[in-house]
Amino acid sequence: MHIHIENDETATEALRLNSAYLRQALDAHRQLCGQFTLTENSDPTQTAAFLANCDILWAGRKLALDQFATPRLGWVQVMSAGVEQWLAHWRKGIALTNASGVHGEKGAEFILMAALMFNFAIPGFLQDQAQRLWRPTFGGCARGKTVVMLGVGGIGRAAAKLLTAQGYSVIGVTRSGQCDAEVARCIAIDELDSVLPQVDVLVSTLPLTPQTHRLFDRRRLALLPKRAGVVIVGRADVFDYQALREQLRAGDLAGAVLDVYPQEPLPVDDPLWHTPGVIMTPHCSLDDHSAYLDRCLELFIDNLVRYRSGQALRNQVDMQRGY
Amino acid sequence: MHIHIENDETATEALRLNSAYLRQALDAHRQLCGQFTLTENSDPTQTAAFLANCDILWAGRKLALDQFATPRLGWVQVMSAGVEQWLAHWRKGIALTNASGVHGEKGAEFILMAALMFNFAIPGFLQDQAQRLWRPTFGGCARGKTVVMLGVGGIGRAAAKLLTAQGYSVIGVTRSGQCDAEVARCIAIDELDSVLPQVDVLVSTLPLTPQTHRLFDRRRLALLPKRAGVVIVGRADVFDYQALREQLRAGDLAGAVLDVYPQEPLPVDDPLWHTPGVIMTPHCSLDDHSAYLDRCLELFIDNLVRYRSGQALRNQVDMQRGY
Numbered sequence: 245m246h247i248h249i250e251n252d253e254t255a256t257e258a259l260r261l262n263s264a265y266l267r268q269a270l271d272a273h274r275q276l277c278g279q280f281t282l283t284e285n286s287d288p289t290q291t292a293a294f295l296a297n298c299d300i301l302w303a304g305r306k307l308a309l310d311q312f313a314t315p316r317l318g319w320v321q322v323m324s325a326g327v328e329q330w331l332a333h334w335r336k337g338i339a340l341t342n343a344s345g346v347h348g349e350k351g352a353e354f355i356l357m358a359a360l361m362f363n364f365a366i367p368g369f370l371q372d373q374a375q376r377l378w379r380p381t382f383g384g385c386a387r388g389k390t391v392v393m394l395g396v397g398g399i400g401r402a403a404a405k406l407l408t409a410q411g412y413s414v415i416g417v418t419r420s421g422q423c424d425a426e427v428a429r430c431i432a433i434d435e436l437d438s439v440l441p442q443v444d445v446l447v448s449t450l451p452l453t454p455q456t457h458r459l460f461d462r463r464r465l466a467l468l469p470k471r472a473g474v475v476i477v478g479r480a481d482v483f484d485y486q487a488l489r490e491q492l493r494a495g496d497l498a499g500a501v502l503d504v505y506p507q508e509p510l511p512v513d514d515p516l517w518h519t520p521g522v523i524m525t526p527h528c529s530l531d532d533h534s535a536y537l538d539r540c541l542e543l544f545i546d547n548l549v550r551y552r553s554g555q556a557l558r559n560q561v562d563m564q565r566g567y
Numbered sequence: 568m569h570i571h572i573e574n575d576e577t578a579t580e581a582l583r584l585n586s587a588y589l590r591q592a593l594d595a596h597r598q599l600c601g602q603f604t605l606t607e608n609s610d611p612t613q614t615a616a617f618l619a620n621c622d623i624l625w626a627g628r629k630l631a632l633d634q635f636a637t638p639r640l641g642w643v644q645v646m647s648a649g650v651e652q653w654l655a656h657w658r659k660g661i662a663l664t665n666a667s668g669v670h671g672e673k674g675a676e677f678i679l680m681a682a683l684m685f686n687f688a689i690p691g692f693l694q695d696q697a698q699r700l701w702r703p704t705f706g707g708c709a710r711g712k713t714v715v716m717l718g719v720g721g722i723g724r725a726a727a728k729l730l731t732a733q734g735y736s737v738i739g740v741t742r743s744g745q746c747d748a749e750v751a752r753c754i755a756i757d758e759l760d761s762v763l764p765q766v767d768v769l770v771s772t773l774p775l776t777p778q779t780h781r782l783f784d785r786r787r788l789a790l791l792p793k794r795a796g797v798v799i800v801g802r803a804d805v806f807d808y809q810a811l812r813e814q815l816r817a818g819d820l821a822g823a824v825l826d827v828y829p830q831e832p833l834p835v836d837d838p839l840w841h842t843p844g845v846i847m848t849p850h851c852s853l854d855d856h857s858a859y860l861d862r863c864l865e866l867f868i869d870n871l872v873r874y875r876s877g878q879a880l881r882n883q884v885d886m887q888r889g890y
Contacts, residue, residue, distance in 0.1 A: 360680035378832035380851035528703035
């Protein structure tokens with residue numbers, strides 16, 4: 245079987261899989277040693293030739309798969325959790341596995357930090373500091389406050405566990421209303437409106453799908469209480485950012501910790517940069533480059549064993565659901 | 568026995584102990600019911616008369632005890648953790664108990680938040696945001712990073728437990744080099760210089776004593792690596808704030824999360840307000856007003872039982888150590 249590695253020539257070294265490194269990982273595995281031929285490419289003009297001859301693709305960059313001939317290709321492993329851009333150009337019958345879960349630990353730490361920042365009124369104190377205002381407020385502990393966690397996939401599940409351990413009451417929100425994460429309770433997306441008035445912290449880890457696109461429109465955002473903080477680390481287009489910005493400016497929310505944006509990099513003239521209560525990180529807070537490639541590779545190796553023996557793959561994307 | 572409650576008339580309602588409320592707590596306790604007479608005052612011109620006639624003082628504000636006649640007074644319970652201002656005017660033979668530990672839970676949450684903020688480079692991203700700069704950095708997890716915790720009293724101990732649970736490697740620093748907190752190891756203050764180059768996050772919960780005053784002078788601050796963040800929630804005068812500010816401005820530290828200042832409120836013209844990397848809260852991040860009085864009262868009730876039976880008091884200040 246032939247595995248092709250398609251790297252992104254513009255990506256940092258730490259995110260490019262080297263075929264010698266993969267070979268080493270394969271050779272170290274009793275069931276995989278000697279079973280694969282490998283190629284590696286990062287020149288987009290050569291991609292078509294490589295795709296025409298591989299059985300398995302490790303994709304370090306996004307490809308419009310329907311624009312290539314892929315007669316032998318049965319499975320693509322991508323390095324991102326979100327796959328909506330892949331699905332727009334998919335080819336039926338090919339399995340797709342994503343990197344969901346690889347971001348879990350760092351993402352969970354980021355979400356815990358953001359939740360605590362709202363408890364300690366950091367968005368408000370940053371504004372006071374800018375104006376040299378001394379205005380203490382003596383709020384309570386984070387323990388017992390309510391977090392609504394939108395999505396309990398890799399990141400959401402890890403964050404729910406950490407927040408629950410920290411004493412937060414976590415309400416998970418999933419498509420089905422079911423989940424096996426450590427939450428106080430789990431509800432379905434269509435029950436969402438009923439819990440929004442209780443929110444201290446709203447966290448979105450949702451993928452972008454037709455069902456989640458603009459899920460938080462102006463009306464739904466307005467159901468959040470003034471004390472609520474919003475943390476967005478999933479896909480940006482789940483939210484109406486203009487409505488969010490206007491609500492923050494009006495003081496109708498406590499703040500927002502944002503890692504993702506409708507357009508990235510965020511344009512220099514976007515008013516979000518200087519919206520009161522917004523704390524921005526530039527789409528980097530979940531990615532741990534030092535561990536990322538190795539964790540993706542671990543998943544890939546495990547999946548290679550499963551693929552060869554006909555078992556279900558881990559992290560296989562459901563084409564109907566879109567994640 | 569007579570208990571006098573001296574309240575601070577300028578304090579918020581939530582921090583003033585009402586004699587009826589104390590009476591209720593005493594009556595609910597088998598060993599304390601019917602044993603005490605109570606008075607309550609918040610008028611400074613009347614304080615002397617009340618102090619002349621009490622055996623036990625609940626002090627809701629600072630008093631220069633040596634300026635009063637206190638013939639019967641045997642014990643003072645204060646509502647703060649730091650007592651250096653009391654000790655400057657102490658009268659020998661009177662027991663002093665502080666409120667150390669009352670702040671533990673909220674303080675620990677604040678310290679965890681601050682440590683995570685350094686891990687996610689928030690001080691730097693806030694500066695980038697102000698300048699509309701998109702400059703992602705992809706650091707690792709907080710897990711495994713090193714926190715040096717100066718002082719493991721009520722707050723330090725609670726924070727060490729939380730940070731250790733979160734995967735941080737915590738080095739406790741105490742006068743003796745011994746502690747029973749959940750730390751990776753504990754060292755004495757005079758071994759401090761040897762661990763400073765390893766610091767990811769330096770947290771100070773230290774009280775102000777002759778030994779801790781300006782413990783972090785310019786020389787010692789300069790031993791911290793550039794990646795280090797500093798969190799100060801204990802007494803400000805343990806640090807040379809001018810040297811700290813200059814190091815931050817020079818980029819020799821990752822940032823500082825500060826809750827306390829050499830002068831409070833911080834003067835409007837203090838350059839610290841706009842020092843790069845500084846995140847300020849106005850001396851309020853440890854105090855949970857909603858729970859504060861009740862937790863102090865629990866401690867006081869427990870100590871009343873001990874006092875009557877001649878047992879050692881909890882939180883009794885060692886006059887030699889000064890905390």
